Amino acid sequence: MKVAAIRQLVADATNLFSLPDIYFQLNEMIRDSRYSPADIGAVIAKDPVLAARLLRVVNSPFYGFQARIDTLSRAITVIGVDDLYSLVVATCIADRFRQIPGELVDMASFWRRSIHCAILVRALAKRCAVLHAERLFIAGLLHDIGSLLLYHRLAEPSRQALLAANGDRRLVPGLEQALLGFTHAEVGRELLKNWGLPESLYETVGCYLEPEQALLHKLDAHLLHIACRLADCKSAAERQATAAGFAKQTLILVRISREQILEIADQVDQDLAQMLDLFSPP
Numbered sequence: 001m002k003v004a005a006i007r008q009l010v011a012d013a014t015n016l017f018s019l020p021d022i023y024f025q026l027n028e029m030i031r032d033s034r035y036s037p038a039d040i041g042a043v044i045a046k047d048p049v050l051a052a053r054l055l056r057v058v059n060s061p062f063y064g065f066q067a068r069i070d071t072l073s074r075a076i077t078v079i080g081v082d083d084l085y086s087l088v089v090a091t092c093i094a095d096r097f098r099q100i101p102g103e104l105v106d107m108a109s110f111w112r113r114s115i116h117c118a119i120l121v122r123a124l125a126k127r128c129a130v131l132h133a134e135r136l137f138i139a140g141l142l143h144d145i146g147s148l149l150l151y152h153r154l155a156e157p158s159r160q161a162l163l164a165a166n167g168d169r170r171l172v173p174g175l176e177q178a179l180l181g182f183t184h185a186e187v188g189r190e191l192l193k194n195w196g197l198p199e200s201l202y203e204t205v206g207c208y209l210e211p212e213q214a215l216l217h218k219l220d221a222h223l224l225h226i227a228c229r230l231a232d233c234k235s236a237a238e239r240q241a242t243a244a245g246f247a248k249q250t251l252i253l254v255r256i257s258r259e260q261i262l263e264i265a266d267q268v269d270q271d272l273a274q275m276l277d278l279f280s281p282p
Contacts, residue, residue: 002182010190013149019195022047023092027196030081040084041072053091054084057278061271086134089197090118090141104151104159112276113231114141116268119275121227123264128255130219139204139224146188146205154180169232173209185209211250222250230265239265 010017025043029035044051051072058075059068069075076084118140125133150158161175173183189206193199204221207214208228211221226246233239243258251257256264 002186006182006187006190009149009153009187010194013153014194017145017149017191019092020095022050023088024196026088027085030085037073037076040076040081044072044088050088050091054087057087060274060278062275062278082132082134086137089138093141093145104155104162105147110144110148114144115276116272117141117143117224117227117231119268119272120230120265121224123268124223124227124254124256124261125220127260127264128219128223130223135198135200136204136220136223139201139208139220140227142188142192142201143205143208143224143228144184144188145191146184146186149187149191150176150180150184183209219253222253226250226254226261230261 022043026040029040029043044054054072055069055075057063058079059065063079065078069078079087118137121140122133122137125136130136147158157179158176161172161179164175165171173185176183185206185208189202192202192205200217200220203214203217204224207217207221208224211218211225214221229242229246230239233242239262243261246258246261
């Protein structure tokens, strides 16, 4: 019953939450070895806004290259197809975020938290030597996408949940479960699956609230859980208390100490303003 309700909710919002055609075209090309960086660059060049933003990000301190990169084919060669995939998804999602009405939530704050979580989980993944850590950036960026669908399609119960939570995001999932019968993470999972994104993404997003429920991508889910908890902290004291509350089993799995988690969070704080400027919707 719950699964059917979520699927119907996602199906009803397909147009609002669909990704542009260029995303699907690039997704196929990136995964097909027959296409060269020049071929992929030629497709991106057809969208001047996307092309300009990709070059801007590639030339930022986010990557830290010494020489300026001024062609798309060179950018693709240097950063690789996995990072390109991440940047294309980030840009497409950013553009879609602008179309969501903001009656229930301040979209600037929503986007800021999403980027904060994305940068945090990427940094955590790199610290524990996760292969292809860029996929975690996308998981962080999209972890709360189900909330936008709920705000749009089920506005009244979503409003009740937000009011009852009174600014404490930790309470929202339980309130969603009580009012709707499911959480925004479960909705997000179905939406990402509907988009045809990899299982590593939709399982991670779907299980980030309860990472122990992940079957194939448990490490990713635990890293995203840590990042989202940290992103919700409003002070250094709250961050320290949150880090102290992470289960020992979680720390063993991710192979990062509480002290290292706090160190990473502090470093991300220093980089956050610049990253917001790079990835926020224009």
